[in-house]
Amino acid sequence: MARVEPVVGEPAAIADLGEERVLLVADVHAGIEAGLRYERGVELDSRADDRRERLCALVGETSAERLVVLGDLAHRIGAPENDEREELAALIDAVTDRVPMTLVEGNHDAGVATAFGDRVDVIGPEGGVIGAAAGTNGSGGVAVCHGHTWPDPRLLDADVVCMGHEHPQVRLEDAVGGSRVERAWLRGQIDPDAFVNESDASAPAVTDPPEIVVFPAFNDRSGGTWVNVEGQSFLAPFLPAALPTGEAYLLDGTRLGEFRRV
Template identity: 25%
Template sequence: MITPLMPYPAALLMTKETRVLVVADLHIGWEIALSEKGIHVPTQMPKLLQKLKTLISSYKPKILLIIGDVKHTVATAEISEWHDVPDFFTEFKAYVKEIHLIRGNHDGNLDPLLPEGIKTLPSSGTIIEDVGFFHGHRWPSPALLKCKTLVMGHVHPVVGFRDPAGFRITKQVWVKANCNKEQLTRILLEKNKIKIENNPQETLLKHYGIKPKTFQLFIMPSFNEYLGGKPLNEKNSNEEVKSEKIVGPILRSDAIDLENAEIYLLDGTFLGTLSQLKALA
């Protein structure tokens, strides 16, 4: 079972054998990318590190699982990241037994920055007990369909509100959406170029030896709270909603019911469904 660690943008997965602390979207080096554009923000690294240390000392996980976007610059590594990223991993190796890392779209050229012993996993995801984790900029593997719950990052979900004076505030949120497992099975098989015979379930069983069980998807808030994001409840034109930049393929598919997704603040407050919140944007 996976539990959000309120009020932190983190989750804990407890199995019989192990405890896994899950975080997404650290974007180390984010401030430096901004400073190159002339916007100077003091480094947020010490705060991020402290927040993670607090969580580790409270929950004593054996594994730290980062579900993508450790660093900020996409294809290359900035000079500062040559220090900050290795420092980050070296420091946290002392606190947890294992660090596992799913590659995100910002994790290009990451390998030279990783110290020994960090386990890297593909962006198509990994399975721990009955939970499937993936980054979200690409489709998850059909193998993840055997999990009841999927967890992704990448979106940095926030919702926006406008007060009567016109001020705008945005808040980081958790998103819990229902999945249509039949549709998701069909799509993931198609994306893997597997021809569907009879029906998707049978084909999945034939190729992967599993039955689809996925009924819900959690979108994790970014661990780096300074990043911001595009409010999910903003009224968009249809083209914008479908734009690849905003969400990632799985959320654009009909298999995920984003309109009726439940939206929670980091402290656990239930705000309503996404469609209800659209009225307040």
């Protein structure tokens, strides 16, 4: 059975898939500073070098044999250009000099496959399964999707579903009224009926639902969903319904309990 284990202290996880050890991250949002300048007139120093060096360091530290990005490798919606394209090119070159790279297309990745498809393997926005055992007709393994659209129902045949898009965060308060916001993981057994579009007749009957893991954003400037704040709207069309009893964890591994009650 495939397992996905977070890297302590990092918005990244490792999956051992038998013949391949995979590092997974979500929502890198390369070029975010250029995007914020263009979209909102906000001027921030670029952290492009830091993002690239962190990713490459994690590949080495975890002995990963592949990097899988769960969508939104890029930031601006539209074909990458100028500063964003330069950052993407340098990041992709640095990673693929070390290991192969797979991108699950997110809602910010328009044009990435066209621009860099010769160096990056691409999985479509409905997702796919990696590491399925031979002879199982695609069952088992780790399912990957971004989360901005209804996923392929066949992902429910996997052992675990990994997704990005949501950028989960928790708002924590202390005894004197101070508060802080931290990135978090969400994990729990999936509700298969809520995970797929009710109009999709191809949804399989599921007797042993997989676990779902909602990844924190790799980019700490990209904001997110405060999952423990009443009235906060989720971004994925199947959340929070598909995660009825999910638990939240901080990047350092601290278990916070059911995310709705944190």
